[in-house]
Amino acid sequence: MSNLNIDSVKDRTFDAIVVGSGMSGGWAAKELTEKGLKTLVLERGRNIEHVTDYPTTLKNPWEFEHLGQVPDIIKQEYKIPSRHYIFGESTLHFLVKDSEQEYIQEQPFDWMRAYQVGGRSLLWARQTQRWSDFDFDGPARDGYAVDWPIRYADIAPWYSYVEKFAGITGNRDGVDTLPDGEFLKPHEMSCVEKHFKQQMATHYKDRHVLIGRAAHLTDPKEIHFKQGRAQCQNRVICERGCPYGGYFSSVSSTIPWAKRTGNLTLRPHSVVHSVIYDEKKQKAAGVRIIDAQTNEMIEYYAKIIFMNASTVNTNLILLNSISNRFPNGLGNDNLMLGRFMAFHTFRGRITAEYDGLLDSTTEGKRPNSSYVPRFRNVYKQETDFLRGYSAGFSTSRGYASYNKGIGEDLKEHLMKPELGLWQVNSHMMGETIPKYESQVWLDTNLKDKYGIPQLHVSVKYDDNDDKMLKDFGEQFNEMYTKAGFINIQVHDTKRNPGSENHEMGGVRMGKDPKTSMLNKWNQMHNCKNVFVTDGACMTSTSTQNPSLTYMALTARAVDYALKQMKALKL
Numbered sequence: 001m002s003n004l005n006i007d008s009v010k011d012r013t014f015d016a017i018v019v020g021s022g023m024s025g026g027w028a029a030k031e032l033t034e035k036g037l038k039t040l041v042l043e044r045g046r047n048i049e050h051v052t053d054y055p056t057t058l059k060n061p062w063e064f065e066h067l068g069q070v071p072d073i074i075k076q077e078y079k080i081p082s083r084h085y086i087f088g089e090s091t092l093h094f095l096v097k098d099s100e101q102e103y104i105q106e107q108p109f110d111w112m113r114a115y116q117v118g119g120r121s122l123l124w125a126r127q128t129q130r131w132s133d134f135d136f137d138g139p140a141r142d143g144y145a146v147d148w149p150i151r152y153a154d155i156a157p158w159y160s161y162v163e164k165f166a167g168i169t170g171n172r173d174g175v176d177t178l179p180d181g182e183f184l185k186p187h188e189m190s191c192v193e194k195h196f197k198q199q200m201a202t203h204y205k206d207r208h209v210l211i212g213r214a215a216h217l218t219d220p221k222e223i224h225f226k227q228g229r230a231q232c233q234n235r236v237i238c239e240r241g242c243p244y245g246g247y248f249s250s251v252s253s254t255i256p257w258a259k260r261t262g263n264l265t266l267r268p269h270s271v272v273h274s275v276i277y278d279e280k281k282q283k284a285a286g287v288r289i290i291d292a293q294t295n296e297m298i299e300y301y302a303k304i305i306f307m308n309a310s311t312v313n314t315n316l317i318l319l320n321s322i323s324n325r326f327p328n329g330l331g332n333d334n335l336m337l338g339r340f341m342a343f344h345t346f347r348g349r350i351t352a353e354y355d356g357l358l359d360s361t362t363e364g365k366r367p368n369s370s371y372v373p374r375f376r377n378v379y380k381q382e383t384d385f386l387r388g389y390s391a392g393f394s395t396s397r398g399y400a401s402y403n404k405g406i407g408e409d410l411k412e413h414l415m416k417p418e419l420g421l422w423q424v425n426s427h428m429m430g431e432t433i434p435k436y437e438s439q440v441w442l443d444t445n446l447k448d449k450y451g452i453p454q455l456h457v458s459v460k461y462d463d464n465d466d467k468m469l470k471d472f473g474e475q476f477n478e479m480y481t482k483a484g485f486i487n488i489q490v491h492d493t494k495r496n497p498g499s500e501n502h503e504m505g506g507v508r509m510g511k512d513p514k515t516s517m518l519n520k521w522n523q524m525h526n527c528k529n530v531f532v533t534d535g536a537c538m539t540s541t542s543t544q545n546p547s548l549t550y551m552a553l554t555a556r557a558v559d560y561a562l563k564q565m566k567a568l569k570l
Contacts, residue, residue, distance in 0.1 A: 009301070014040040014265065017287055017302040019272050019317065022119025024534045024550040025308030026250025026258075027162065031558035032306075033263035040300055041258075042270040042289060044309070045096075045115030048122070050228075050252045054241030056090040064089045080110050083499055086123055086239045094122055094239070102448050103312075106458035110499035111312055117268055118251035119310065120501055121547075123239050126215040126247050126367070128168050128548040129390075130159050130179040134378055135542035138431075142386050145340060145434045146510040148539045149520035152179065158552035166248040166551065167224050169368065170213035178210070178373040178544070185219040186211045191360045192395040192422050193370045199483040206375045207479065209393060212368040215248035215547075227253050236365045247367070269293050271450050272313075275305060275321040275330050275530060283529045283570075284330070290450045304529045304561050304570055307507075308554070311341075311535035312440065315506040316455050318532075319442050331526040334514050337507060338441050340434035341459050342541045344502040347493050348389070348428035348472040352485035353421040361397045361419055369394040372426070374543040376471065385467035389430035390543040391476065396423050424485055428472040431541050432497075433464055434505050459497050502546055504538035522557040529570050531557045 015037035018028045025041065032039040047053075061068060068089045075082050081095040096113040103111060114120045133152045139145040156179070163182040170183040189197065189211050197209035216232040217224055224230075229245030229252055238247050245252035258264040269292040276299060278285040286301035307314045315338050321330035329337045369392045376388035400420030438460075442453040473490035480488050497503075510516020513525035522537050524530045533554040535546060564570045 012299065013301040014038045015302060016040070016304045016306065017042065017300060018306045018308055019287065019314070020044075020119065020308035020310060020534065021117045021250055021255060021266070022114075022308065022310060022534075023121045023124070023250060023547050024554045025119070025306070026121065026254035027551050027554040028306040028308055028533065028558060029258040029264060030254040031555050033258040033261040035558070035562055036263065037562075038263050038265070039258070040265045040267060040302065041255075042272055042287065042300070043117050043266065043268045044271050044292065044313075045117070045268060047266070047268040048117040048251050050245065050256060051243045054243055055093060057237070057240040057243050059090070081112060083110055083496070084112055090237070091123065091239050094241075099449075102446075103455045103457055104443060104446070106456055107460035108496045109457045109459050110496040111457065111503075112498065112501050113310075117255065117266065118249050121249040122241055122251060124501065124547060125545070126238065127371075127545040128163075128166075128213050128215050129371070129373075129544040130181055131155075131542050131544055131549055132177055132179050134177055134374075135540070135544065138387060138542070139540050142381065144386060145540050146508070146512070146515050149509055149511045149516075154520070155549070155552050155556065158556040159548065162548065162551040162555055165223060166215050166253065167217045167220065167229070168213055168548075169216050169218040171211050173208065173210050175208050175210065175373055177375075177378055178208075181213065183213070184217065184221075187214075187218065187366050187368045189370055190362050190395045191357050192354055192424065193393065195354075195357065196393065196424075196483050197370075200479065203479075203482045204375075206378070208373055208375075210371050210373065212371045212392070214368045216367055217246050227257060229253065232367065234365045234367060236367045238367055271452070272309060272317050273297065273320065273450075273452055274317060276301075277321065277323040277325060277330060277527070279323065279325055282325075284527055290452070292450070295450070303565065304531065306554075306558070307530065307532040307536070308534045311503045311506065312455065312457070314532060314534055314536040315440050316442070316452075318507060319440075320453060326526075330530065331517060331524040333526055334517075336515065336517055339436055339439045339506065340508055341438040341440060341503065341505040342432045342434040342538075343459065343497050343504065344500055344541060344543075345430040345432055345461065345465050345468070345497070346427060346495050346500045347461075347465075348430070348469050349491040349493055350426045350473065350476045350480065350488065351491070352424040352480050352488040354395075354424055354483075354485050355421050356484060357422065358419070376475070383467070383471055385464045385471065386433055387431040387468075388543055389428045389468055389472055391426045391428050391472070393426050395425070397421070398423065424480070426476055428469070429543055429545070430465065430468045430472070431543050433462070434508070434540060435462070438505075440506060459503075461497065502535070502541070504535040504541050504546060507532045507536040508539045509537050510539060521560040522553055523560070531561060533557050
């Protein structure tokens with residue numbers, strides 16, 4: 001029996017463990033396995049194979065039993081994801097029922113989860129902007145949150161590294177608030193988007209309108225063909241899973257790449273309970289999981305651990321990783337773990353019409369939009385709120401409704417509809433301020449279905465967010481007016497925090513172990529062989545979409561970890 005136990009431990013021992021297989025976890029798996037490390041990737045949900053496990057990707061609208069809608073009786077099981085824009089009959093298989101992981105909302109918070117290999121990388125909006133020094137400098141300039149331990153120069157080479165592999169479409173615009181990257185051929189703006197761009201350049205010096213930068217293969221290169229991916233077909237049903245690999249996901253890209261090395265062990269149905277801390281060696285020894293199918297608790301061991309379970313779950317796992325050395329959670333000597341959570345606010349939306357350029361319309365589809373980078377509080381504090389916002393910008397032109405006349409007159413117009421006015425739309429993406437009271441913590445009594453403590457979430461909008469929302473409406477109303485748009489309407493969507501997948505923080509990076517959990521290499525201050533490179537590591541949120549930064553930080557952290565291992569420092 002002793003030999004069997006030794007063999008069992010050996011079978012459960014790896015060079016590295018990655019918790020999570022989504023956006024950052026896939027990158028950790030790729031980098032670790034590519035460099036020769038035997039790597040275990042633990043995924044809470046089921047396995048997903050590229051192409052074969054996209055059941056709705058080739059369905060026509062009429063082939064859905066409910067024509068794309070989700071019946072109310074089923075929707076009741078998905079109250080949280082039902083408020084998200086991707087919710088529908090075509091994506092239900094990628095979404096999580098509320099009962100799968102209960103949590104306690106101290107304030108309304110929509111925790112969007114996707115429990116399968118690939119996680120939310122199958123469902124994301126694919127927008128990929130670099131951060132600039134204006135973003136990394138933000139906390140130091142206004143004194144909210146702690147100073148980032150890195151600047152743009154530290155991460156710029158890693159942005160280039162991941163962009164080339166993932167495949168990012170965009171244009172080199174020369175805008176200092178939005179650094180240029182390694183771009184594939186850009187999508188084309190519509191004529192109204194070009195009009196708006198020209199009008200903003202005429203009336204403002206600092207308000208740019210750019211074609212979006214997105215993770216789509218508009219012009220795939222050899223590295224993308226080696227991944228088994230092909231050109232984006234502009235189908236605009238990306239959230240179903242793309243059989244062509246036309247957009248980047250860990251299922252179509254990094255996970256298969258890691259598998260080909262022969263160094264990857266992928267274990268789905270593995271709910272991570274906690275990180276195991278070795279009191280004698282004073283470092284992490286591995287992780288405990290609960291098999292989601294058998295409820296068996298199993299331990300796995302490794303020299304280094306990468307936490308990529310997504311922001312909220314990474315916080316939960318680390319808080320639940322208690323030991324004699326760390327009674328409040330792994331590495332949590334300063335009691336900062338789970339605090340300074342933040343997110344992006346998407347509450348602002350503005351719509352309008354344009355009665356110009358009526359001799360033109362669009363043809364085909366485009367899985368992207370135009371983008372307006374942040375222009376408030378960039379070079380100086382000019383408003384009564386901190387930080388700022390960016391915005392999407394899109395246009396479309398449909399057919400005008402006609403319900404006049406009767407008989408042949410009505411029939412003639414219905415059979416030969418005329419194009420209506422251009423429809424114009426923008427949504428804001430605002431930076432919220434990480435605050436000490438914005439936090440998550442474990443309940444002392446309530447457990448989830450796996451016996452893991454339920455998580456309390458207390459994150460809410462504040463006065464800064466309300467002022468930012470008001471400014472967005474005022475500024476874009478003015479900008480729309482200068483562009484000649486009409487019937488302008490400003491909306492507050494009242495979306496709950498968390499509802500757009502951009503939750504961040506709780507295990508933040510920083511220079512001082514007294515006020516942060518991670519150093520500049522995403523390495524835990526107090527547990528050197530544990531790295532956190534998903535959204536939990538973020539010190540602030542900026543106004544850019546965060547996924548590209550997660551990828552770059554992950555590749556950078558793996559490179560550092562391997563150098564430390566080679567130097568026998570891990």
